Amino acid sequence: MRDSSLKPSRDGFQWTEATGLVAGVPTLGLIQPSSHCNKGKIYDVLVIGGGYAGLTASRNLALADNQVLLLEARDRIGGRSWSSNIDGYPYEMGGTWVHWNQPFIWNELRRYDMTGQLEVSPRKNVEGGARVTVMMDGELLHISHDEEDEVIESAFKKFINVDGQFARSIIPYPHDIEFNMKGVLSCDKMSMADRMTQVASQLTPLEKNMFEGFLAITHGAKWDEASFFELLRWWALMNYNYADFMAIGLTYKLRCGQSALARHIFDEARGTGQVDYSFSTAVATVNDNGDLVEVTSRDGSTFRARRIVCTIPLNVLHTIKFVPTLPVLKTEASLIGHANQVVKCHAEVANPEMRSLGATNYPDGKLTYTFGDGTTPAGNTHLVAFGSSLPHVHLSPQTDVETTKKAFEAFHPGMRVKRLVFHNWHEDEFARGAWEWLRPGMTTKYLQALRERHGNVLFASSDSSYGWRGFIDGAIEDGGRVSRVVDQELKAAVHRHQFDVNSKL
């Protein structure tokens, strides 16, 4: 998918020696022209947010013959899942991995005949140089990928096995969790730090160190601010075992990049002729007068619709003014926010021997978990790495490229970084964090409230979805769920109206 004509979004950053740091990277997700709408029109539904939840809701509502307006603060679709496409090669800036056990994204991949786009992230399948680098207390240690699996699996099982059944008794139905269950309540109150205190004595020093580094790909938060229950939930969704955890959670990506899928949904929605849109339109206020809802953007433009599908991320919701004001639990949950502060950073390095790198650098590394993720068109190695905005290991590539390069170089004496590509989700005003990872107690206290409607405003988000919450699949599921509710009540309203008109005749 080499497309040199792709224009940059404002989002993301790229650094090369030749260009230095440049804000904005090219993406299939950029929408131009940025606006196509009728400000005087009363739409059936106004969808706030063009991530997967909003795109799915827009498309489904349009297919069901509703007039839809999609508002998006960014200049692109995809929300927290998008790919920058550089010289025809996609770098996934957010949500990446997919699997056929994720029912809602699998439906989309089948819908657009894209299942053939699945590609195994090749870190283990490369000839030569296959190895894992562990940085621990300043020392470099090299082990094999098989040893890596053994160490992580052993630690993971001890960490998870709170019930002697590897969490099966706590989450028997990962797509329908009973929040009132005793085991759920107690595991949700527990932080990751609390759980580590319970099991630390059962872990070898290597197990503890590598596992803690590895978990950067899950919570990316301070250990005492991340709920232990959320890890149980991931584990249950991934079939309660380590091999599937890796296969489902961290193996298959789309050859064409996530933005190609988002584009398919957007294009189908637009193809109905029922969807208008306005990008670069950040919402400031949502005013529900009981009959119609008026949405005002930061620049003072107003838009009106009968229903709102609000997909604003949890950590951003409290920045929008709602009239009437949101219920206390919703606002409180948003103000507290989820705890994930991952910084995801790609590097293109001139080291073919790094293609099968797996690396952890914990507790003091700026990049806690890093691995080989492919070969770029220039023949270089693509590494993907997970850092954090947490204070003591704070990684901020856009303000300190040199430190970021050094974090990659730490894994290998001859590492030559040619390019960095990244999105700092924590400092993104429209995300304020990466994928959802709730703090201790939040799931059981707030989740149900987050799903509830507020008058004519309905909420859909991967942050509060049912099954794969925190994943692309959850966004698509929740966008679909809410679009059905909205469609049914709009159609019922039309029937009532027709009945009223007929009664009066």
Place this chain on the structure above:
Amino acid sequence: MRDSSLKPSRDGFQWTEATGLVAGVPTLGLIQPSSHCNKGKIYDVLVIGGGYAGLTASRNLALADNQVLLLEARDRIGGRSWSSNIDGYPYEMGGTWVHWNQPFIWNELRRYDMTGQLEVSPRKNVEGGARVTVMMDGELLHISHDEEDEVIESAFKKFINVDGQFARSIIPYPHDIEFNMKGVLSCDKMSMADRMTQVASQLTPLEKNMFEGFLAITHGAKWDEASFFELLRWWALMNYNYADFMAIGLTYKLRCGQSALARHIFDEARGTGQVDYSFSTAVATVNDNGDLVEVTSRDGSTFRARRIVCTIPLNVLHTIKFVPTLPVLKTEASLIGHANQVVKCHAEVANPEMRSLGATNYPDGKLTYTFGDGTTPAGNTHLVAFGSSLPHVHLSPQTDVETTKKAFEAFHPGMRVKRLVFHNWHEDEFARGAWEWLRPGMTTKYLQALRERHGNVLFASSDSSYGWRGFIDGAIEDGGRVSRVVDQELKAAVHRHQFDVNSKL
């Protein structure tokens, strides 16, 4: 869901001491009145078959604003998946088990807010009497459920492990199989009997016997007529391990019964106002004149549409006359047919100690695999059993109730059979077999051809679907896939027509 007003379908049989053998059992899937259509009308799409593939296609096409006519030979919806509802208790007559790793049925369960209907088939979770009965060479052997799992798992792994990777190298992507791969070709040529010859010496006599009995729930065919590849495919779909094979394939059923789900799809389709239907209308000929297709039923009625979605089961397809005639590969595949001759039979028995029965009776038992599946409203135990129409163990409950009762009684000296409920799929003229299990070589030779369209006739079926072929999930997937193709080309045709009209003005 006690509903004493439910009327019987013509399908299925029930026996009790009081009534003797009665043809037809009550079901939510019965459609009355049986017809609501306009014979003079030219429909956009005529869907042949009201199983899950046809229901999904009808609903999706109707939601996309096409005029649909659904023809069904039976008096009920559901095809090879339906539940008879007796005194408010569902007996699943065909396809039963579902799981959240089946992406397309999971979407449907979420769509209709039915995920809470999941119920664990309780055979292992009952207090007291938990045991497995193995009948082998006329001897009765009792073991625990844990021992049963150990024995079956051990045998299964040896049987499957043709590549040293438990089939992962042969089917890395279970939803997108590459039929030209060497391993696929050679495993598809192999029969189950061939594979048993290869591994028999590695199995203990108990492993061999119990595993062979257990496999009645998979192929239900003569061992030399069932492709070994099909078992690899099931194994791959079920995450390449025995625990998940049982969890995904044989654990979760719907409390309300499958016909409740089918009914939701049918009712939504009808609710659009775009779907007409005619039940008890068996199709005799399909005549495609290139512009319109005329379908004639056995009673001589004719129906016309622009496109046909044909969901007729593989084993029945050759009984329909197509003009122009079908391609040789399609007809040949149908004449050969798949090999599954399972007879599924439920018993209500007055033995609470049988609630956790697990039992195999191989090679000479009429019921090779039987287990406890719940408690009926009368407080009796529900057993579900798998027999076969194969000659030497031929089970034919509708012609020989006594032999069928004796087959249950063989598992336990005091067994008291109060009721039998069954559907003999092999002798059902509209199915001619149970779920799909292809013969050696058929997957690689015929599957692609079965999926191909024939002029204005498109084919959708669980027999030839992509992912969960042979399962409910595959039917829903394929109905969805084909409905998108049909919808897109009908809409494109409208655009072309409008263009032509405008050109002439």
